[in-house]
Amino acid sequence: MDQDTLVVDSSFIQPIQHRPKLYPFQPATDQVPTIDLSISPSRTTQHLVSEIASACQNWGFFQVINHGVSLETLARFEKAAKLFFDQTMEEKRKVKRDAGNAVGFYDGENTKNVRDWKEVFDFLVKDGTFFPASHDPNDTKLKVLFNHWPEYPPGFREMCEEYARELELLAHKLLRLILLSLGLSGADGLKGYFNDEQMSLMRLNRYPPCPSPDLVLGVGRHKDSGALTILAQDAVGGLQVRRKSDGQWIPVKPIPNAYIVNIGDVVQVWSNDKYESVEHRVVVNSEKERYSFPFFFFPAHHMMVKPLEEVVDEQNPPKYREYNFGKFIASRSHGNENQEVENIQIHHFRARLHQ
Ligand SMILES: O=C(O)CCC(=O)C(=O)O
Ligand SMILES: [Fe+2]
Numbered sequence: 001m002d003q004d005t006l007v008v009d010s011s012f013i014q015p016i017q018h019r020p021k022l023y024p025f026q027p028a029t030d031q032v033p034t035i036d037l038s039i040s041p042s043r044t045t046q047h048l049v050s051e052i053a054s055a056c057q058n059w060g061f062f063q064v065i066n067h068g069v070s071l072e073t074l075a076r077f078e079k080a081a082k083l084f085f086d087q088t089m090e091e092k093r094k095v096k097r098d099a100g101n102a103v104g105f106y107d108g109e110n111t112k113n114v115r116d117w118k119e120v121f122d123f124l125v126k127d128g129t130f131f132p133a134s135h136d137p138n139d140t141k142l143k144v145l146f147n148h149w150p151e152y153p154p155g156f157r158e159m160c161e162e163y164a165r166e167l168e169l170l171a172h173k174l175l176r177l178i179l180l181s182l183g184l185s186g187a188d189g190l191k192g193y194f195n196d197e198q199m200s201l202m203r204l205n206r207y208p209p210c211p212s213p214d215l216v217l218g219v220g221r222h223k224d225s226g227a228l229t230i231l232a233q234d235a236v237g238g239l240q241v242r243r244k245s246d247g248q249w250i251p252v253k254p255i256p257n258a259y260i261v262n263i264g265d266v267v268q269v270w271s272n273d274k275y276e277s278v279e280h281r282v283v284v285n286s287e288k289e290r291y292s293f294p295f296f297f298f299p300a301h302h303m304m305v306k307p308l309e310e311v312v313d314e315q316n317p318p319k320y321r322e323y324n325f326g327k328f329i330a331s332r333s334h335g336n337e338n339q340e341v342e343n344i345q346i347h348h349f350r351a352r353l354h355q
Contacts, residue, residue, distance in 0.1 A: 011115040012216045018114075020240075020249070020283040022214050028237050028253035032059055032260075037173070038066040045180070053181035056263055056271075060278030061241050063258045068173070069166045071257055074232060077163035081291060083153040085119060085206040095148040097122070102333055103201075104148035111220030112343075117284050118207045118218050123147045125164045125200035130301050135330040142301070164202050167230060167295040171200070174228055174261060175297070182271055184310050190299075197300035199329065200226070207238065207282065207290040218282030218290070223345075224264040225332060226298040231260040236290040242279040249281070265346045266299065269320045272307035277346075301326025320349045 033055040039045060055062035085092070089107075097106040107119040124147055133141035149157040172194065176187040194200075207218040218238055233239060233254055240249040241262075252260055268277040284290070299305075306322035323346075331344040 007211045008216060012117055014114055014215060014217055018221060019215060020217065026251060028251035030253045031250055032061050032063060032241060032252050034063040034065060034255065034258065036066050037064050049177055049180045052177050056178065056181065056275040058244065060276050061260065061262045063255055063260050065258050067170050067259055069170055073163050073166050077159050078291065080153050080156050080159045081204045084121060084150060084156060087152060095150045101145050103145065111222050114220050116219050117210050117216045118205050121204040123160055123202050125168060125202055126196060126198060129199055130197060132301055132326040132330040135327060135334040137327055171228060171230055171295065171297040178267060182308065182311055193299035193303045199298035199301055201296045201298065203294050205292045207284050209286055209289055210284045211286060213284045213286050216284060218284045221279050221281040223277040223279055224262060224296065225329060226264040226296045227266040228264055228297045229262050229294050231292055231294040233260065233292040234290060236288045238283045238290050240281055240283055244276065244278065266305050269305050269346055270308045272311045272316060272319050299325050319351055321351050323349045
């Protein structure tokens with residue numbers, strides 16, 4: 001390509017095979033299942049659990065309605081997010097992410113070594129989260145991370161915290177249903193890892209309009225590392241999911257007030273590959289900015305992630321060796337900051353099985 005024709009910085013340009021196919025226009029359909037979380041005499045927990053099981057197995061993604069999150073809280077939070085991002089770069093950079101603490105504002109994130117066309121604001125669901133001090137497996141030291149809050153808009157912190165509390169309740173509800181769908185009687189044994197010491201992160205994404213949407217991605221293809229991701233998106237659309245049956249990229253249709261849920265790497269390992277953490281990416285457009293708000297439900301740093309005992313047996317031996325969740329995340333951020341390091345993936349923990 002002639003460099004003169006580039007209207008976006010070359011750091012954003014995707015390799016040809018990963019660029020989005022924008023033509024012919026592919027309208028978002030509702031192929032990704034939508035699940036009603038309400039329970040009634042005609043719709044028992046058992047029904048719900050079986051719908052979740054098939055969505056997790058077939059797609060790794062589903063949308064939920066009647067999820068119990070207050071729509072007023074969501075609307076207040078969305079409004080505050082827009083006010084924050086509408087400020088000048090200079091203002092936003094006052095709460096910029098720093099090397100040792102990946103919270104706050106950032107507009108230079110890479111996925112697979114290509115820059116994403118987005119701005120983010122991140123905050124920890126538990127202010128004062130324990131995190132491994134380094135990615136070195138022999139280093140047992142911890143550090144405590146605290147959020148960076150902007151002064152504007154007024155009440156931003158309170159609105160973010162109120163919203164995160166609602167999302168945490170939904171995350172616990174979904175985790176329980178997913179574990180029931182894997183044959184566990186409840187989430188009791190695992191719940192403890194998702195309380196005060198959870199490493200969960202709430203992200204606010206703004207994808208600005210882009211003059212060359214055919215060359216870039218809002219977020220490059222990736223899988224999420226946590227247990228679950230619960231995402232609110234606005235009406236613009238842009239999220240695409242890799243369909244398991246044929247590897248095609250399928251747009252996820254925006255449904256007002258619904259949440260998109262996807263299985264992360266932790267659930268893939270727990271389920272011993274019954275459920276898969278599915279690849280997804282974000283396509284941008286030349287006209288409209290888009291907002292999305294993922295809640296990454298992460299266990300405590302000390303959790304050892306491995307296939308659940310209830311899932312494995314002699315016919316289905318564990319496909320993974322256990323790994324430490326905190327070190328996994330620390331290695332991920334080390335890889336993102338140092339482009340020569342290959343990002344750690346759960347397949348690095350695959351067990352060598354006897355044939
Ligand atoms: O904005 C979206 O729709 C998805 C974002 C995403 O996949 C991520 O931040 O991990
Ligand atoms: Fe993601």
